[in-house]
Amino acid sequence: MFGDRARTLGLSNRPHFALVGVLRIPEVQTSPWISLWRRVLFAIGLLFAAALVVYVGRDGYHDNAGDPLGFLDAFYYATVSLSTTGYGDIAPVTSEARLVNIVIITPLRILFLIVLVGTTLGVLTERSRQAFKIQRWRHSVRNHTVVVGYGTKGRTAIDAMLGDNVQPADIVVVDTDVVALDAAANAGLVTVHGSATQSDVQRLAGVQNAASVVVATNRDDTAVLVTLTARELTKSAKIVVAIREAENTHLVRQSGADSVVVSSETAGRLLGIATTTPTVVEMMEDLLTPEEGFAIAERDVEASEIGGSPRHLSDIVLGVVRAGVLSRVGEPEVDSLEAGDKLLYIRRAGK
Template identity: 50%
Template sequence: MKLPGQDTIARQPDEHLVSHRVTLPRKIVEHPFRQVAKRLSMALVVLVFTAVIVYADHDGYKDNNGDGVGLLDAFYYATVTLSTTGYGDITPASDTARLVNIFVITPLRVLFLIILVGTTLEALTERTREEWRLNRWRSTLRDHTVVIGFGTKGRSAIRTVCATGLKKEQVVVVDPSSKVIDAAAAEGYTGIVGDATRSDVLRRAEVHRARQIIIATQRDDTAVLVTLTARQLNRGAKIVAAVREEENAPLLKQSGADAVITSASAAGRLLGLSVLSPAAGMVMEDLIQQGSGLDIVERPVIKAEVGKAPRDVDDLVISVLRGHRVLGYDDPAVGKLELTDRLITIVRATPGTQVTPDLRPLPRD
């Protein structure tokens, strides 16, 4: 089956293929030029302060030319002293001037060097620090969630998963746009710039050690290739993919997706339901939005519920997950609830309540 636009996949911008950088989340810092300007200003303040101290006690300094120490000479002495040049043409002669040099000028000299040299050292060590952070991130990343595509669908999926208690540090975003990855990093997610249909890009996201993979690309053909590549790298991860056209859903499942969401059809059905019954449409939209109104949650059966029928449970049970089968609440095969069952229920959302998601792979067709 040839999907629309499949022959154009290879003609992506070159930056998508070569810029496979990893962007770790970081705090927002000032622009480098602003940092340098601020440090130069601090160094200038130290220089002026030192010159003022020298000029205030200019009688205690000796100039080799014998004409005394003026304001310009004070700035000259402060400059060569703070920079550790020390030509020796102007020297402290009195005991007071020497004490001031010991307890004031010398600490100012150290401060001056720290300000200027610190800027250089920070620039030189930035790359080393980033490499260390990256190696540490790779060594500690396990059972994380990889999200392919940080568009509207990808963002909504991440927010829903994080609402269940998943930490942002356990989310890795892959997208071909560097601007999108920068936006993801600003929100606290680790980002990989690159084409997710390439195995080397997915390896940078540590897909082979991921527990869940969410594929929210803009094109169905890209979603198929990403699913094939991800499944090849990780046989045990739960893969959930979104497609625009319903006819492409079976192809995604054949490629290795555990669950496929048809975005266009789902939106269309919600529109139709809202036309037939606006109230029903509002309820469905409320169920979709995590953390407000009504929520659909999956939870295990507790001991007090064992042996009861789904209708007898306090929560509103709509389905029972038994093994790899999803049974309706009224399915005769359910019978009595067992301790190993899991329930799909509708509950009233409570602020601050976290729901533990089920991370077991879904049954495949």
């Protein structure tokens, strides 16, 4: 445990190249065959460039057969020269031709060899490229969502956000499980490897600039510590926490959570309802699935609706959010809509 803490200490202050492997930015994957063909075409281009240089200065080269150099001869010389074979049957004899070999052909030969060992070069440059991407991402990330834990709860929460048209690049996953992080990276999500109980790990995930934080850990005590740390870093982000036991709700709220979901009790209620009225559970599942059927959504009240009752709208309104407080339809304080209100209503998915 002490070793893990030492490794994450000062994480947010490390140079960007030291964060490669800890913070991963998703990128568009290209086929290895496409990369191979690009290198082959680039190598052929280098050959033609070298051949053209030799052909332009062909008067400065000597052919052992005594024949004048044609373009095929120039291409042949470029091939054996760039591949460092060097048979010697064609050689530069004038000072100008030798100068061209020093200034142009030799750099092309080096570049050609680099292309041939491009796999090694790719490994060497990948780290620098990732470091640059990390630097650019850390300077630009704002108003994103940090999800702590990529287990069943975390993945389901992310699926719901993606169903509500949240972009994958706006979601950052923090976890200690490398396998889970690989799955998140394959889904196009930014990932941070480390324990979110550490403030440096949360800073690396950009919690201080986040719009919301979803805590979906497997233990309630971990959830409390993660929430405390997140609230210390940000006063404005909305923190949503999932816990197992209802008795820990007050601890999580005191730690700074805005919303608390008790997963075990919620599942238990659904199980109890399903024994008597399974269609109710089916409808609730429908409402919680944004991709199809019905879904619960939120929208601003329109100017034409101000002063009217939410019960008389064409939408099926469930509640009204006024000054951040939710009131259910039918309560007298929200029977007349005001400017700035938000409506929780049922909409058909896809609209």
